[in-house]
Amino acid sequence: MSEQDTSLPAIARAAAIPPLLALIALTLVIWALTGAGSLWPMWPAWAFLVIIAVRGVRIWGRRSDQPGARVPAAYAAVGVIALTALWGMSGGGYFWPVWPMLGIVIALSVASMIGRSGTAELEVRVDELTRTRAGAVDVQASELRRIERDLHDGAQARLVALSMQLGRAEDRLAGKGADDADLKLVREARLEATAAIAELRDLARGISPPVLADRGLEAAVQSLADRTGSQVTVNAEIDQRPPPAVENAAYFVVAEALTNAAKHSPGASVRVTIWRDHEELGIVVADDGLGGADPTGSGLTGLRQRVEALDGWLEVRSPAGEGTTVRAILPCG
């Protein structure tokens, strides 16, 4: 017998029923020996039976994973039966147990209402958490776009102005026949500024590609396809723009899948399909390459986390020799 055993014999043993039954038998023997007058042993027997029932319920409640409401109901049943028995034993008449029974019923309903309101509270809380998390993810996505924009229009614009001034200085120095060392100094400063601009641009694109914010997912994915070495066809049906967080996640799913395809199956042709129905955005990126991609690799794991943060799911199928298919569904609620 395991500890979780909830069979009747196990509970009976644990509730020490045999010794109590032996006690009842003993009182009956005493009653018979003392002349079998009025049946007084029914009173201790009643008490023992109530004790047995209460202990049984307690042990049953502890061992089984019964929903909380069933244990109080079992106690209530014990109470009702015990009271009815008491009423019968004391000769019937006016059915007084109706009042304590009424009390038990009221207590049970109140308890179950409190229990239910606890569940309802949990549901409200889950709703609230889901909503606030979606809100946080949306805010984060908009923030990232703002940062990207600030990089472009703030730091990068200043660097462009700086490089332009250096360019003009270089041009003027050259016009005045300045010596090569001076010219070289200015040229190197200009090239440094230009390199910084390029780095900033790559950084900004990694955060949130401008074309995604400006033109939406289809244009951004088309642009990705254009930049990839592989042959990519894009089929997109997106009637209504999804929230920024969903667009970002979808964009990076396609970007990572295309990067993987180009890296592991160069020359493979890739088909990108994106659709939006009322509540969700679906993405499929399938290539006809070598397959055998590792779904637990860092890139795909990162993608899965990104998608799951939006309550979506991502699946990678990559049987060796049969190409790789990345599927994702993102709720747009």
Next chain:
Amino acid sequence: MTEAESTPAAIRAVIVEDHALLREGLVALLTENGIEVVATAEDGPGLLRIVAGHKPDLAICDVRLPPTFSDEGIKAALEARRRLPSLALLVLSQYVEPAYSGELLASGESGVGYLLKERVSEVRTFIDAVRRVAAGGTALDREVVGSLMRERQGTLPGNAIETLTARERETIELIAQGRTNAAIARELVVTLGAVEKHISNIFQKLDLPATDDDHRRVLAVLAYLRATGG
């Protein structure tokens, strides 16, 4: 536009740029190089207003403009050209987006340029590009060209682009940027004869009819790049 071609110094340009430092820098840069800046503006409606008012030869315009800082520069430039078809457009951008270059190229017959903003720091090359666009030519950023080339690579019949040598590839990218043979020779530090040989090889490998006309040559290359894309 014939007037601008014969006397390049007479180019009348307008500039649309919301960043004051850049706007003033551009005005100074162009003026120093004999290009007249007749007006400047800070946003799309401003561009339409000054184009209507001054009928310039060329509009140099930033892609991102207030109020939304997305792509209203492109939209405003295309709208300005619809209203004044002779207007040459030189769009400057913080990033290159092949889709935008496609829209610009498809927008008409006058000059078109699409350059990364930092190209303004290479003064000589930039001024050359401005003059070329004002004269009805093309100036595409080498990043745009590179991206178009990569895009077409997979779809070319028999991977014709792959058969190009490294030198020929550099040459076709410069052609697509709108450079003249002389400019290409300077850039690659080779003789004019070598450039001509590269170009005839390229046209042969890509099965393109060669012509003497720089502008038509660029359009032919671009038309080819676009035609093989779909």
